[in-house]
Amino acid sequence: NAGVTQTPKFQVLKTGQSMTLQCAQDMNHEYMSWYRQDPGMGLRLIHYSVGAGITDQGEVPNGYNVSRSTTEDFPLRLLSAAPSQTSVYFCASSYRGGGQPQHFGDGTRLSIL
């Protein structure tokens, strides 16, 4: 049981490049979400999904796209990377339903030059 798996663990991009951060969970969780973590700040929600085929914006969605074609996978796409997107990105999942604690992956550390 791997839990929430994020790849890659580290990535360096040039401004304007695109890339996809991968997230997969094997717990059959309906709810999945992406957060970014910046120094001195708590985690901020980028996008989330309450089930396959359903996605919605969080607090800081600009510059990011998501899709949810399967229950297991929830990739995050940066279409044109900007230095302001340098951050640590965390994917989380939980059972659907209020109050269910979210389980986090180990993060992707992304630097945009």
Place this chain on the structure above:
Amino acid sequence: GQQLNQSPQSMFIQEGEDVSMNCTSSSIFNTWLWYKQDPGEGPVLLIALYKAGELTSNGRLTAQFGITRKDSFLNISASIPSDVGIYFCAGQLRGSNDYKLSFGAGTTVTVRA
């Protein structure tokens, strides 16, 4: 989503000490969660609280859901070196389809030399 006010921002512990931290919000929540993050890893759930006034323990950790539903407290008793890390509080307002978490900026716990 709003950011919660978490204090203190950082603290030094000496082995054997009891430590406390708290989290406040201008809005009410009906779920409070406490996570710990070690360097290079994702947050790990420590305690979940679902009811105003609830007091819940997990080993040497005790957390309380404030009676006003706008705050929560975490206590660590008899601290040990492996307690170092960043502790995050998170609040959730359970709605019909709303699973979003609002996070505090974290309390960094380090060992006093």
